[in-house]
Amino acid sequence: MIRLWWSSRSPYVRIVTLALHELDCADAVTLCPVSVSQKTPQSNLALAGDNPMVSIPTIVFKDGQTLSESALICLALDRRFAPGRLVPLASAEMEATLARVATAKLMIDAMMQLRLYPGFRENDVEARIEGYRWKLERTLNHFETAAAPQQGGSADLGDLTLAAGLSYLDFRLPEIAWRTARPRLADRHAAFAARPSFQATEYVDG
Amino acid sequence: MIRLWWSSRSPYVRIVTLALHELDCADAVTLCPVSVSQKTPQSNLALAGDNPMVSIPTIVFKDGQTLSESALICLALDRRFAPGRLVPLASAEMEATLARVATAKLMIDAMMQLRLYPGFRENDVEARIEGYRWKLERTLNHFETAAAPQQGGSADLGDLTLAAGLSYLDFRLPEIAWRTARPRLADRHAAFAARPSFQATEYVDG
Numbered sequence: 001m002i003r004l005w006w007s008s009r010s011p012y013v014r015i016v017t018l019a020l021h022e023l024d025c026a027d028a029v030t031l032c033p034v035s036v037s038q039k040t041p042q043s044n045l046a047l048a049g050d051n052p053m054v055s056i057p058t059i060v061f062k063d064g065q066t067l068s069e070s071a072l073i074c075l076a077l078d079r080r081f082a083p084g085r086l087v088p089l090a091s092a093e094m095e096a097t098l099a100r101v102a103t104a105k106l107m108i109d110a111m112m113q114l115r116l117y118p119g120f121r122e123n124d125v126e127a128r129i130e131g132y133r134w135k136l137e138r139t140l141n142h143f144e145t146a147a148a149p150q151q152g153g154s155a156d157l158g159d160l161t162l163a164a165g166l167s168y169l170d171f172r173l174p175e176i177a178w179r180t181a182r183p184r185l186a187d188r189h190a191a192f193a194a195r196p197s198f199q200a201t202e203y204v205d206g
Numbered sequence: 207m208i209r210l211w212w213s214s215r216s217p218y219v220r221i222v223t224l225a226l227h228e229l230d231c232a233d234a235v236t237l238c239p240v241s242v243s244q245k246t247p248q249s250n251l252a253l254a255g256d257n258p259m260v261s262i263p264t265i266v267f268k269d270g271q272t273l274s275e276s277a278l279i280c281l282a283l284d285r286r287f288a289p290g291r292l293v294p295l296a297s298a299e300m301e302a303t304l305a306r307v308a309t310a311k312l313m314i315d316a317m318m319q320l321r322l323y324p325g326f327r328e329n330d331v332e333a334r335i336e337g338y339r340w341k342l343e344r345t346l347n348h349f350e351t352a353a354a355p356q357q358g359g360s361a362d363l364g365d366l367t368l369a370a371g372l373s374y375l376d377f378r379l380p381e382i383a384w385r386t387a388r389p390r391l392a393d394r395h396a397a398f399a400a401r402p403s404f405q406a407t408e409y410v411d412g
Contacts, residue, residue, distance in 0.1 A: 008410035011374040018366040021403030053312035065301050069308035072277065074363050076304060079297045086363040091285045095271050098282060100352075100364025102275035106259035107345045108371045110338045115378055117331050117338075125323050132316045132323075139313045146306075157280050157292040158306025160224040165314045168217040172321055197227030204214035 005047050005058040006031040011108045015070040016057045016077070023081040029059075039127040041135050052142040053135055071101050136176070144182040155192065163192045171203040211253050211264040212237040217314045221276040222263045222283075229287040235265075245333040247341050258348040259341055277307050342382070350388040361398065369398045377409040 004020075006013050020026040034047050034056060041054040051058040051068045058068045059076075067073050078086040088094045143162060155163075166189045169178050179186040192198055210226075212219050226232040240253050240262060247260040257264040257274045264274045265282075273279050284292040294300045349368060361369075372395045375384050385392040398404055 008408075009377075011370045011409075014370040014373070014407050014409065015363075015367050017407040018370060018403045019363065021406050022361060022366065022401075026406070051309070053309060053316065055312055061301075063298075065298070065305065067301060067305045067308060068312060069277075069304075071275075071363065071367070072304040072308050074366070075281075076297075076301045078363070079300065085360075086366065088362070091282075092269075092271070094285065095267075095273060095282045097362045097364045098275075098278040099271065099273045100362075101367045102273060102278050103257070103259060103345060103348065104364065104367035104371050106261055106274060107342060108367070108374060110259065110342050110345075111371065111374055111379060114335060114338050114342070117335050120326060120331055125326055129320060129323050132320050136313060136316050136320070139309060139316075142309065154291075155228060156294065156303045156306075157221075157225065157277065157284070158303045158310065160228065160280070160292065161221050161277070161307045161310035161314070164217045164220040164224060165310050165317065167220070168314060168317055171215075173317060195228075197224045200227050200232070201220050201223040202214075203217075203220065 002029045002062060003032050003050075003060040004029050005034050005050065005056045007034060007036065007056055010056055011111070012070045013057045015105075016059070016073050019074040019077050019086055022086060023077055025077070025081045037131070039124075039131045041131050041138075048138060052139040054138075071098075071105060140178050140182060140185065144185045155195065155197075159192060160197075163189060163198060167193075167198075167203060171205075208235045208268060209238050209256075209266040210235050211240050211256065211262045213240060213242065213262055216262055217317070218276045219263045221311075222265070222279050225280040225283050225292055228292060229283055231283070231287045243337070245330075245337045247337050247344075254344060258345040260344075277304075277311060346384050346388060346391065350391040361401065361403075365398060366403075369395060369404060373399075373404075373409060377411075 004016065006017070017026070020029055034044055036044060036047070036054060036056055041048065044054050047056070047058060048054045050060055050066050053068065055068055057070055057073055058066065059073050060066045067076055075087050078084070083089060088097055166178065166185070169176050210222065212223070223232070226235055240250055242250060242253070242260060242262055247254065250260050253262070253264060254260045256266055256272050259274065261274055263276055263279055264272065265279050266272045273282055281293050284290070289295060294303055372384065375382050
């Protein structure tokens, strides 16, 4: 059985549940209700075991593949269950669809901020910062212990995204000593940092 | 020439510039520097013309296709320039890569919040709310005037994402009367709301 970490209140989750129904595979999925708090992610250790960023939606396929982020989950579901029905296979049509996905998803991000901001209070912000720190540390640990997928000098989009993130820590949040106690991740990032693509795209302040 | 709305300081932009170099197509792209403020998105009207959410990265291809959101841009670049190099074509390998993309990208989101929160002050929050409202209104107008892509009763991932968003407005931000002066978008949403997938996934509070 496929498991989906789920809430009836999340627009990101709803994108995935809509996709499950449109792909006629909702019956193959068990919904696992969870209430996610930005302030206390450590209260969701079961979800954290499947997704160190403790976010929903998160899906766990029968073969063990775990995946988060609504658009990427839906792309995977489409290719597994009805290739091309929700995300066209031909490049031009695929791009037109992805363009609309991106704009609508960024719009939902704005809605979430509009919901969130009016309730901000000083100590609430502190609690949120603690929550984000906890998730960040846990996710860095995840990448330290996860099998390094880089083979034979190639780099995929996962490597690029991780490299952009780790370098941003050095650039903007240097107080987070992420290399300490993470020698494998540090080595892997150093190897990536030697690539011409990395050197051609350094962050520049100002 | 391809145009990329760009900043040297954004980790999301860097994912795309890394991809351009890894795909050996950086020379085909003109970087358009822009400084994006969450508080005054209206100061970036040129970018807003390409992307109503006024976010970077945003890419404009020679054929006019415009696309935002780093992972989706990179997927499009991969399929255009070197299919499978950054995002594998085979389903299982693709999913493993997308899983790492999602986790690393959610981690970057947390970093951005960690950067943002300590500087929050009351009037700063008000200005941010105004900025998000402006972008939201503009993006709703974009969907009102954009050609409806739905044909012959089918719905793609763009339709699903938009429907999840519009319904979330009704659910959580009912004060935003998005249907007013947007009859086409209202009709289109009403048609989508009649689908079994929509009815099976209604938001439930509590």
